[in-house]
Amino acid sequence: MGAKTAFIEPGSPWENGYCESFNSKLRDALLNGEIFYWLAEARVVIEAWRVHYNTVRPHSSLGYRPPAPAAVHWPSRGRGSAPPQASALARKPVMH
Numbered sequence: 001m002g003a004k005t006a007f008i009e010p011g012s013p014w015e016n017g018y019c020e021s022f023n024s025k026l027r028d029a030l031l032n033g034e035i036f037y038w039l040a041e042a043r044v045v046i047e048a049w050r051v052h053y054n055t056v057r058p059h060s061s062l063g064y065r066p067p068a069p070a071a072v073h074w075p076s077r078g079r080g081s082a083p084p085q086a087s088a089l090a091r092k093p094v095m096h
Contacts, residue, residue, distance in 0.1 A: 026049075029049070
């Protein structure tokens with residue numbers, strides 16, 4: 001086919017638009033507005049921003065939805081309640 005790996009020159013924003021777009025958003029939305037006095041503080045603040053960016057913040061390229069919405073938590077079973085019924089498909093024997 002003749003396909004080869006492309007070399008991206010380090011520090012070349014025009015060759016890696018997705019990464020540079022993210023770096024720009026990170027700098028504009030977080031780093032330019034914070035002063036970190038400790039590495040532990042930076043880790044906590046940046047992790048909170050990462051979680052928000054991936055699970056809450058709408059992205060225009062995804063139809064204004066977050067890329068990884070928060071997981072849906074099923075209600076826990078109360079004490080003494082019966083386990084949920086398996087679907088008929090799950091109980092059907094598998095033929096090989």
